[in-house]
Amino acid sequence: MLVARGMRRAGLSVACVAFRGHADPELRDVCDRWADVSLYRPGGWIRCLRRWHATEAVMVGRVAKTRMHDPLRLIRNVPDWRAVRLWYRRLRHDRRDAAVLVAVAEELARSGITLIDSTTHIPEHMAKAGTLGTRAPSAPQRQDVAFGWPLLQDVANLGVGQAIAVRDGDIIAVEAVEGTDRMIDRAGSLCRAKGWCLLKTASDTHDRRADVPTIGVQTIERLSQAGCGCIAVGAGRVILLERPKIIEACDRAGIALIGIESEDAE
Numbered sequence: 233m234l235v236a237r238g239m240r241r242a243g244l245s246v247a248c249v250a251f252r253g254h255a256d257p258e259l260r261d262v263c264d265r266w267a268d269v270s271l272y273r274p275g276g277w278i279r280c281l282r283r284w285h286a287t288e289a290v291m292v293g294r295v296a297k298t299r300m301h302d303p304l305r306l307i308r309n310v311p312d313w314r315a316v317r318l319w320y321r322r323l324r325h326d327r328r329d330a331a332v333l334v335a336v337a338e339e340l341a342r343s344g345i346t347l348i349d350s351t352t353h354i355p356e357h358m359a360k361a362g363t364l365g366t367r368a369p370s371a372p373q374r375q376d377v378a379f380g381w382p383l384l385q386d387v388a389n390l391g392v393g394q395a396i397a398v399r400d401g402d403i404i405a406v407e408a409v410e411g412t413d414r415m416i417d418r419a420g421s422l423c424r425a426k427g428w429c430l431l432k433t434a435s436d437t438h439d440r441r442a443d444v445p446t447i448g449v450q451t452i453e454r455l456s457q458a459g460c461g462c463i464a465v466g467a468g469r470v471i472l473l474e475r476p477k478i479i480e481a482c483d484r485a486g487i488a489l490i491g492i493e494s495e496d497a498e
Contacts, residue, residue, distance in 0.1 A: 234473065235292045236262045238353030247284045249277045254293065272311040274318070274336065278343045288346050290353070291336075291442040314339060330391070333442050349440045357475050359491040361467035365479045369488040373462040376401065376429045381464065381492060388435040394445045397460075399428035413454060420458025430455060433466030436494065448473040449481050456485035467491035
């Protein structure tokens, strides 16, 4: 929704190719054109974009990886010849997110469509460095951030996940394929003591054309229920969906929110 509104503010026409079962139906209200397509049929995406004379595209939101591992996914969503060709030529031996993104970008480029940085139209929603709300981290929380940040960067650079939970120098949980929300629930169940820290960032080589780490108001509510006391996010690397509302929600919940420069966690 924020990207679509940002495009409108820039005077652009907004055309949405929506993956069935993934796209928010409310998005249709802020789009000039809309088409429901199959995730596994890129030929359909490209036909729509070319019919609409699109020359640039933004990939926004995320595909639930649990659905990607559904054993019946190819029965429910029969792939087209483009998808089969991409898999055979590029992805059968490497199906990591980065490889999939490059393959999709190249396929779009062959049809005259450039996949651009997904944060292009929402710069005001990127995390900034420093304390972002009225509540500063406690001394123990700052120690946990300093301890955990280099480890988080290693985890992100290895492609494991984009978030970890830390308390008193212990790694409580590491995000993997389940996503941040489920990791937060797990951290809350494992750490009964209040005040643990959530650390979230992107890898040093993250391709911002897709899957930029994101925190929303619902994430803050979930963190509050799970006993989190501090959130540290990569400055310029994490999207704070409607940043003023995020800061307000953190202040209301008594959660410290800080942006960390990539080079250190001081």
